[in-house]
Amino acid sequence: MSLQLRKGILPAVFIPSAVAVFLIVLSVVLFPAWAAPFFKHLNMWVTQTFGWLYALSVVGFLLVALGIAFSRFGAIKLGADHETPRFSFASWVAMLFSAGMGIGLLFFSVAEPVMHYMAPPGDAVGHQALASQAMQVTFLHWGLHGWAVYAMIGLCLAYFGFRHNLPLTIRSALYPLIGDRIYGPIGHAVDVFAVLGTLFGVATSLGFGVNQVNAGLHYLFDIEVSVTIQVLLIGGITVLATASVVAGLDAGIKRLSELNLILALCLLVFVVVLGPTVLIFSSFTENLGNYLAVMVDRGLNVGAYDPDSSWVGDWTIFYWGWWISWSPFVGMFIARISRGRTIREFVLGVLFVPTLMCFFWLTAFGNTALYFIGSGAGDIVAMVSENMPVALFVMLEQLPMPGITSFLGIILVITFFVTSSDSGSLVIDIITAGGSTKTPVWQRVFWAVAEGLVAATLLLAGGLGALQAATVATALPFTFVIILSIAGLLRGLSMEARKAKGADVAPDIIGGGVNMPWRLRLHSILAHPDSTQIRQFINDTARPALLDVMKEIQAHDNAAQAKMSGDGADLTILHEDEPEFRFAIVPISHKTPVFALSGANLEDGEEAGDKEDEKYFRAEVYLSDGGQDYDIYGYNREQIIHEVLNQYNRHLHYLSIAR
Incomplete structure (x- = not known):
């Protein structure tokens, strides 16, 4: 209301x-x-x-x-x-x-x-x-x-x-x-x-x-x-x-x-x-x-x-x-x-x-x-x-x-x-x-x-x-x-x-990003993509994954309402008279660390991140409480879905404790 x-x-x-x-x-x-x-x-x-x-x-x-x-x-x-x-x-x-x-x-x-x-x-x-x-x-x-x-x-x-x-x-x-x-x-x-x-x-x-x-x-x-x-x-x-x-x-x-x-x-x-x-x-x-x-x-x-x-x-x-x-x-x-x-x-x-x-x-x-x-x-x-x-x-x-x-x-x-x-x-x-x-x-x-x-x-x-x-x-x-x-x-x-307690006690669902092949995971950690790459990841991989979750919720859970907001990847699941669940993937810019830059690209007295092209982007997860400060760039569609389910499972534990 x-x-x-x-x-x-x-x-x-x-x-x-x-x-x-x-x-x-x-x-x-x-x-x-x-x-x-x-x-x-x-x-x-x-x-x-x-x-x-x-x-x-x-x-x-x-x-x-x-x-x-x-x-x-x-x-x-x-x-x-x-x-x-x-x-x-x-x-x-x-x-x-x-x-x-x-x-x-x-x-x-x-x-x-x-x-x-x-x-x-x-x-x-x-x-x-x-x-x-x-x-x-x-x-x-x-x-x-x-x-x-x-x-x-x-x-x-x-x-x-x-x-x-x-x-x-x-x-x-x-x-x-x-x-x-x-x-x-x-x-x-x-x-x-x-x-x-x-x-x-x-x-x-x-x-x-x-x-x-x-x-x-x-x-x-x-x-x-x-x-x-x-x-x-x-x-x-x-x-x-x-x-x-x-x-x-x-x-x-x-x-x-x-x-x-x-x-x-x-x-x-x-x-x-x-x-x-x-x-x-x-x-x-x-x-x-x-x-x-x-x-x-x-x-x-x-x-x-x-x-x-x-x-x-x-x-x-x-x-x-x-x-x-x-x-x-x-x-x-x-x-x-x-x-x-x-x-x-x-x-x-x-x-x-x-x-x-x-x-x-x-x-x-x-x-x-x-x-x-x-x-x-x-x-x-x-x-x-x-x-x-x-x-x-x-x-x-x-x-x-x-x-x-x-x-x-x-x-x-x-x-x-x-x-x-x-x-x-x-x-x-x-x-x-x-x-x-x-x-x-x-x-x-x-x-x-x-x-x-x-x-x-x-x-x-x-x-x-x-x-x-x-x-x-x-x-x-x-x-x-x-x-x-x-x-x-x-x-x-x-x-x-109680919400924090629910997040602590809820078990992770097997299949999340931590289980990706180690070389792919290392490549994801070391990657410093630009805004175009992040947008492409959100549009081609993240948004379809969240849409799959939304459709499944709409088809099988009569007690919940699921909806996507805007053109990006922002999923909201509503439970009547109870706090909503939100999972969004947001592009956030950061200064590129020195170790990731070639010394030849830096002029005397200049620091990493001073130039616009020395910024990189992360696909960071946002919940209803705000940014969670972790990046899921490089996850495939299935891994993103499991990450959503992990967070949603914690949310349901919180609702169970809070009732």
Whole structure:
């Protein structure tokens, strides 16, 4: 089965999502008086009633992610076995960092440590103890727990989308649990929840972003701080985000992400070099130790023994909800950019690389601000308590060239704003198109505008409090979706293990290529045919052999369907409601090894394979998992048939074990 698109969209997901967004925006506009108290009570109810669920879930996601990474499943490719990563490691990390929590880091890197210093969540006394505790809690909120949420959703999407060619949407993770019903109402509902969670999660970040831009403009140019200005900023930056999302992943989002990383590194280096350098590196080390020491205790703290648990709800539970609501967006985004990586590389990369980058950023900015507070330089505490979005600029004021660095900070917030918005729009666009990346431009524009509209409406309704409440609330249903997705992933990985076991225990059928006469086998091994010879082998020998197998299956096995694809040698055998079997012979080019070339053919300084005529081709076997890296050029028709039967026999053993 497949999803039925109409003009590039999936109506069963697009229409309910669009209607829900429209009704929420309309309700806030028509009934502004009750909007603010409604969101306040909604936030209180969710955090008090389901805070325990959020806390247990994020800890569970982290444990499962690490368990999978270090298990035998870690070597599995997110894609076919022969695939390599599309993006370099540096570009991959840049996009992880920019799309992950860029705006939030800029907003909270100074504001959160200062807020925890002013209103400590524990019994610390004295500047040093308060500063240490403030950074400890900040690290918790930006650490492994949150990135584990992203890692699990991204892994579910990448595994089923690239390994099993299912639609690149959240519903695909449920396939091992409910089968083809993912294409029906259950699957549509899951994707609608993903759209709404993404939309409100991104809208919250956009709200933080425009508050900070407005504060920076007021600091530099004395521009009024008001909701009107912030709504205008949302409108202007949404236009930039729309242009970027129309440009696409490579032309727009990738380049902006790399620009973000460069600007962020410039600001970071400036703070580290001209700030309290030794303190920053010393604090980073100690902050890591404090974080590891309390991550379990504080990670599971939901305020059950605290008569006033508002702090936990306003901070820790909000963060867990924010990470969960962002997970469809960031999870799908990092899945798209991670094709070809192994599960172990993906999980460890997503968990530790951005986390350590976030930690060092938080230390550089947070501990610098706390250092200035301790030294009595500037009234940072008073200014941040009065206007939290101005925290970054107040800290930069204590360093040289505050005007230039503050302006750079504003530019950085805007570019992070754009990448967050256009990445979110692109992801929603894919979900509402049933996983297709070939979507109409108008749909991309629609979702980019919708994000800005939701952010502006919630700011008008109740400011950042309304945005936080909407984020925590929309995360609730999606928490259950993630849990079910992980169950589906574990079942899928278990089936893959059974497949490997089936291949190991299935006996080879006598008569394969290994039994060809030794001189013919040696000639085949030493041969370095060109593309014409390989094509002739595929057309004259391999394709007829696969056609013989197909005809025999069609004639004698009523439970299976066999078909050939294209003009080459590509056989597929389908078993109803079970994984398909594929055997294809594909011409793959390789550099000719030096020993196979005459030295007279190589010029000085030239290596084998530099010239086009110094390439040779192999007739490599591809299964449903991808390339198997072995060559069957030189096999005769009968030997190819036996090789197909060997692989098919292993596949049937796998189906028998998996049932």
